Amino acid sequence: xxxxxxxxxxxxxxxxxxxxxxxxxxxxxxxxxxxxxxxxxxxxxxxxxxxxxxxxxxxxxxxxxxxxxxxxxxxxxxxxxxxxxxxxxxxxxxxxxxxxxxxxxxxxxxxxxxxxxxxxxxxxxxxxxxxxxxxxxxxxxxxxxxxxxxxxxxxxxxxxxxxxxxxxxxxxxxxxxxxxxxxxxxxxxxxxxxxxxxxxxxxxxxxxxxxxxxxxxx
Ligand code: URA
Numbered sequence: 001x002x003x004x005x006x007x008x009x010x011x012x013x014x015x016x017x018x019x020x021x022x023x024x025x026x027x028x029x030x031x032x033x034x035x036x037x038x039x040x041x042x043x044x045x046x047x048x049x050x051x052x053x054x055x056x057x058x059x060x061x062x063x064x065x066x067x068x069x070x071x072x073x074x075x076x077x078x079x080x081x082x083x084x085x086x087x088x089x090x091x092x093x094x095x096x097x098x099x100x101x102x103x104x105x106x107x108x109x110x111x112x113x114x115x116x117x118x119x120x121x122x123x124x125x126x127x128x129x130x131x132x133x134x135x136x137x138x139x140x141x142x143x144x145x146x147x148x149x150x151x152x153x154x155x156x157x158x159x160x161x162x163x164x165x166x167x168x169x170x171x172x173x174x175x176x177x178x179x180x181x182x183x184x185x186x187x188x189x190x191x192x193x194x195x196x197x198x199x200x201x202x203x204x205x206x207x208x209x210x211x212x213x214x215x216x217x218x
Contacts, residue, residue: 050101
């Protein structure tokens with residue numbers, strides 16, 4: 001069996017965990033709205049918490065909200081969200097089967113004139129925010145977590161988990177939950193030429209199709 005990556009603290013997710021199934025998403029969202037676990041809340045408009053079906057079989061994890069998401073208060077409503085929606089459609093994964101969240105729940109950026117330029121969250125910010133992902137995970141209890149991009153993979157597995165080496169097959173996350181890693185939809189938008197855009201997008205959809213086929217069997 002290849003790459004059976006494990007989360008570092010499986011107890012936290014296990015059925016014996018104090019958190020297991022005891023919280024609800026509305027309370028978590030409310031608590032996260034006041035999160036001060038790192039400095040990112042100071043410049044962001046608001047916490048962008050996860051959203052979707054309460055017991056969705058798939059949890060999709062992105063990096064952090066972008067400019068549009070920060071203003072709207074919802075994950076994946078900007079350009080990356082459009083790519084994601086298209087990919088989900090092609091993989092025949094209905095939105096009501098999905099819970100979407102981010103590794104980091106505040107927008108990190110630098111100002112350049114009127115523009116707010118996205119900045120990648122660092123390890124201490126990812127760690128500070130991880131409690132929310134962990135609590136979303138035990139509350140939603142998805143059969144499958146899809147980590148999109150390096151930051152999401154670091155959050156989901158609790159350590160740096162390269163996408164290239166780990167994509168294309170299911171990984172063990174907890175006793176009841178598998179994981180898949182794939183690229184982040186924003187990466188597809190940043191590719192310089194049409195040929196690589198098409199090639200990488202196909203590969204992204206094929207990862208999502210693998211998720212869909214696992215869920216059909218599960
Ligand atoms: N990129 C992300 O990782 N998350 C969002 O919500 C939007 C863009």
